[in-house]
Amino acid sequence: MSKKNIQPANSSAPQFDSHFHEAFRELVLWRRDVRRFRNEPVNVDLVKSLIELSTHAPSVGNCQPWRFVFVESNHRRALVKASFERANQQALEGYEGDQKKAYAKLKLDGLDRAPIHIAVFADEGTKDGYGLGRQTMPETISYSVVGAIHTLWLAARMHGLGMGWVSILEPEIVTKALKVSHTWSLVAYLCLGWPEENHLDPELERHGWQDRRPFKDVILKR
Amino acid sequence: MSKKNIQPANSSAPQFDSHFHEAFRELVLWRRDVRRFRNEPVNVDLVKSLIELSTHAPSVGNCQPWRFVFVESNHRRALVKASFERANQQALEGYEGDQKKAYAKLKLDGLDRAPIHIAVFADEGTKDGYGLGRQTMPETISYSVVGAIHTLWLAARMHGLGMGWVSILEPEIVTKALKVSHTWSLVAYLCLGWPEENHLDPELERHGWQDRRPFKDVILKR
Numbered sequence: 001m002s003k004k005n006i007q008p009a010n011s012s013a014p015q016f017d018s019h020f021h022e023a024f025r026e027l028v029l030w031r032r033d034v035r036r037f038r039n040e041p042v043n044v045d046l047v048k049s050l051i052e053l054s055t056h057a058p059s060v061g062n063c064q065p066w067r068f069v070f071v072e073s074n075h076r077r078a079l080v081k082a083s084f085e086r087a088n089q090q091a092l093e094g095y096e097g098d099q100k101k102a103y104a105k106l107k108l109d110g111l112d113r114a115p116i117h118i119a120v121f122a123d124e125g126t127k128d129g130y131g132l133g134r135q136t137m138p139e140t141i142s143y144s145v146v147g148a149i150h151t152l153w154l155a156a157r158m159h160g161l162g163m164g165w166v167s168i169l170e171p172e173i174v175t176k177a178l179k180v181s182h183t184w185s186l187v188a189y190l191c192l193g194w195p196e197e198n199h200l201d202p203e204l205e206r207h208g209w210q211d212r213r214p215f216k217d218v219i220l221k222r
Numbered sequence: 223m224s225k226k227n228i229q230p231a232n233s234s235a236p237q238f239d240s241h242f243h244e245a246f247r248e249l250v251l252w253r254r255d256v257r258r259f260r261n262e263p264v265n266v267d268l269v270k271s272l273i274e275l276s277t278h279a280p281s282v283g284n285c286q287p288w289r290f291v292f293v294e295s296n297h298r299r300a301l302v303k304a305s306f307e308r309a310n311q312q313a314l315e316g317y318e319g320d321q322k323k324a325y326a327k328l329k330l331d332g333l334d335r336a337p338i339h340i341a342v343f344a345d346e347g348t349k350d351g352y353g354l355g356r357q358t359m360p361e362t363i364s365y366s367v368v369g370a371i372h373t374l375w376l377a378a379r380m381h382g383l384g385m386g387w388v389s390i391l392e393p394e395i396v397t398k399a400l401k402v403s404h405t406w407s408l409v410a411y412l413c414l415g416w417p418e419e420n421h422l423d424p425e426l427e428r429h430g431w432q433d434r435r436p437f438k439d440v441i442l443k444r
Contacts (some may be wrong), residue, residue, distance in 0.1 A: 004382075011420075013252060013420035013442075014245070014248045014249075014252055014378045015382070016245065016249065016381075016382075018410060020242070021242065021243050021380060021381075023236070023238065023242050024246070024249070024376070024377070024380055025285070026236045027238065027246070028275055028279070028377075030235060030280050031278075031280070036326065037441055043305060048441065052437050053247060053250055054438060055435075056250050056253075056373065057250070057372070058253070058255055058372075058387065060389055060429065061426065061431075061432060062309050062424050062426040062427060063432065064434070064435045064440070066440055067440055067442070068441050068442075069439060069442050069443070069444050070441070070442070070443045070444070071444050072443055072444065073444060074264075076444055087358045090357065090358075090438075091354070091357045094353070094357065095352075099312065099352065100230050101427055103354070106354075106440065108354075118363065119334055119444075126431055129323065129431075129432050130317075130430075130432070130433065131313075131315070131316070132325070132330075132388065132426070132431065133330070133336075133353060133389045135309065135312065135313045135316065135390070136309045136389070136390065136391060136392055136393065137391065137408075138394055139361075139364065139390045140389045142361065143364070143365070143368045143409070144411075145421040146365045146368040146369060147368060147371070147372045148365055150279070150280075150368070150369045150372045150373070151250055151281065151372070153244070154246070155250075158238045158243060158246055159243075160237070160238075161236075161325055162241060163273075165280065166287070167282055167355045167358070167359045167362045168355055168357070169358060169359065170358055171358065171359055174395065178444045179444065180442075180444075187365070188365075191237070198235035200234075202284050204284040204351075204354070206284065207281075209284065209303070209351075209352070209354065210283060210284040210285065210351050210354075211348055211354070212286070213277075213286045213350065214230075215274050215277060218273075218277060218286070218288055218291050219270065219273065219292070220289070220290075220291050220292070220402075221291070221292045221294055221426065222291050222293050222294065222295060222298055222341075222400045222402075
């Protein structure tokens, strides 16, 4: 595929039929935050090809600020796990009574079993894009990285791979453990692997933590 | 589709074949930030159905913080356009020489022609999710909204609809103009409509502002 689209616009734009529409809906509905992985290896080249696709996500000013760090060292993985344990314990202490008991029973990470760990950063110091589009809303640089992560999530699910986003972490400690540029800020820590189970409903809904909101409540007019 | 998945896990999990893989890749590659719209109406029910799908995006603690505001009043649209003009003028003044000339030639919004305007907010004050997963990384609440926006973007493209994300805005002024809850923070202002053209390459690449980065530069190991 050539980098410059020298053909007339529209000439080769794909059409997506109703079968694709339905399958895409299924993909979105069956994407889950996976925390239970089978003890089987994952082909790293497959994951890299999914990340490559994810780098076609939108980015503010076309600055492509996503940086993907495969965390392979056992020592670094242990530092991340310890950070999760501290942050999770602290979160637990913020709840009381039945809610505290419910929180304690939830499985909120898959760090132990996941064969692939990827920390995803936004390079806030990038010169790419020359600052276009992010003068008044600088947070759009990390939002761009989230679009890539979401693309990766859907692409992984499409191949039957499970992905989980661990956000119960101390971002400064994780960043320091991974020895990356001081201009990079942590957006997400991802676990990937083959899931033990597939579900249509989110784990936090299934376990009674938080139900689905009525759709009518999230739309209004002005 | 029942809310609780009472069937055994895996029993009805969909498989996605190689034809879908290829079509999904095309969808990601042909999604564009659209700023040039045809002067034709868009069925609002279609847009609402795409938003409904987007609310199946991941959210931290399952808190579903996305709030979609259809901006229909001409007065409010004019306030948003004026905010864009001010922010864009200020951004222009930050560039010099050839870059300033290049910036001045870019079309960075489609506010005038787009039949549908949607402001998307994160409700930072929501009790839903009970704060789970966002104690140490509170920005994950707005990241959840970005996942929904990206789902909407892909779903719109799948139907041939164009979407553009306008980030050159003064978020406080836009929020005030739309008279929403003080706990809501603006994540994105979206324009939707039928695109004049379809392209495989981003507009900022085609117009020489910012090229594609080599993939190898965004991956590393630790």
